[in-house]
Amino acid sequence: MARVRPKALLIDITRCVGCRECVAACLVAHGLPTDPDTVEKTSSKALTALSEHGDLYVRQLCRHCLEPSCVSVCPVQAFSKTPAGPVVYDASRCLGCRYCMQACPFGVPKYEWDKAVPAVVKCDFCADRQARGEQPACAEACPAEATIFGDRDELIAEAHRRIDEDPDTYHPHVYGESEIGGTSMLFLSPVPFEQLGFQELGDAALPELTARALERIPGIVSIGGALLAGIWWITNRREEVARAEAAERSGARQESSDDRA
Numbered sequence: 001m002a003r004v005r006p007k008a009l010l011i012d013i014t015r016c017v018g019c020r021e022c023v024a025a026c027l028v029a030h031g032l033p034t035d036p037d038t039v040e041k042t043s044s045k046a047l048t049a050l051s052e053h054g055d056l057y058v059r060q061l062c063r064h065c066l067e068p069s070c071v072s073v074c075p076v077q078a079f080s081k082t083p084a085g086p087v088v089y090d091a092s093r094c095l096g097c098r099y100c101m102q103a104c105p106f107g108v109p110k111y112e113w114d115k116a117v118p119a120v121v122k123c124d125f126c127a128d129r130q131a132r133g134e135q136p137a138c139a140e141a142c143p144a145e146a147t148i149f150g151d152r153d154e155l156i157a158e159a160h161r162r163i164d165e166d167p168d169t170y171h172p173h174v175y176g177e178s179e180i181g182g183t184s185m186l187f188l189s190p191v192p193f194e195q196l197g198f199q200e201l202g203d204a205a206l207p208e209l210t211a212r213a214l215e216r217i218p219g220i221v222s223i224g225g226a227l228l229a230g231i232w233w234i235t236n237r238r239e240e241v242a243r244a245e246a247a248e249r250s251g252a253r254q255e256s257s258d259d260r261a
Contacts, residue, residue, distance in 0.1 A: 004083040006066075007130065008152035008176075008184045009139060010159055011059050013196070014169055015146035016050075018057040023048055025141035029126060044110040047123040048138060053196050056189075059147065061138075062087065062108045062123035063176060064184035067205035070100035070109060078120070085152065085184040086125035094119060105180060105199065105206055125184065152184060159188055181205035 024036040026048045039046040041060060048061040064087045071079045071087060078093040079100060100120060101109045112118035126136035134140070139149040148155070159174040175193050176183040180201045189196060 006083070006152045006184065007085040007125075007149065008155050008186055009125075009136065010148050010150070010155040010186045010188070012146050012148075012162070012188045013056055013058060014188065014190050015144045016057040016059070017144050017146070018050060018052070019143065020050060021141040021143060022059065022138035022147055023050060025137040026123070029129070029137035030124075042108065042110065042123075044112045044114075044121040047121070051197065056191070056196065058187075058196050059138075061185065062125070063106055064123075064125050065180060065205075066182040066184070067180070069103035069105065069206050073099045073103040075099070082127065084127075084130055086127035086130065087122075088124055088127050089120060089122065091119040103206075105201055152186075155186055159186055162188060178203040 020036050020039070023039050023046070026032075027034055027036055027039075027046065030047060032045055032047070034045045039049045041051070042049050048059060050057045051060055052058075064081075064085055066081075068079065068081055068087045071077075071081050075097065076093045076095055078090050078095070079087060080090070081087050096118065098109075098111060098120070101107075101111065109120045109122045111120055126134070126138075129136060135149040139147045142148075150158075156174060156177055159177075163170045163172055163174070169190055171189045171192055173189075173193065175187040175189070175198055176185050181204065187193070187198070194200060
């Protein structure tokens, strides 16, 4: 069986025109009714956003770290890193502890505080589209090719080619190539990244963030009674998620029926 080559996005800030087509495409792909023109930052209702820095636009989205803190910190494996690159989330396993939110160095995971059965929400790198052989919706929609999709190693080579061929245009660094062990989102910029709000995180992965978050888990979690209670909770959580999803589908069908009437 052929080895899966990890995928990535190369986001070239010099090419972004601020059209928000990436935001609109993401909303459509994930069935979110938010108006793209109102999106100023990521939330449970908008998985990617554009922040303005003078005449430059910077995309905000999950970085899909090669060694993700959200995966290592989750006590029930609700998050997982796929071989192709996406960090995906299984709501049926989630305890709602939100340790992932504490551990993420980019502040990406958001919580659905307004729902009866809340889940954690973030960009999923269009894992379902990738599984069908399609590229992420944002990359497909970008008219300026400011966001392109491909094999991570090839995109890193392309990023360095652009820097080498046009050093007056690009700051000589590919953000995400090595930061915190590397990410699946790679950025090129005309100015130093700290001027655009990017954090200086170093090249090492962040196990210490995981350790700090895990220290907040009560000691009782380690005993057998708590383990059994956790299993019971997860089982009921799956049932709650299924009921909530069924209710949403039923409501959508009822609205459609009312519209036809």
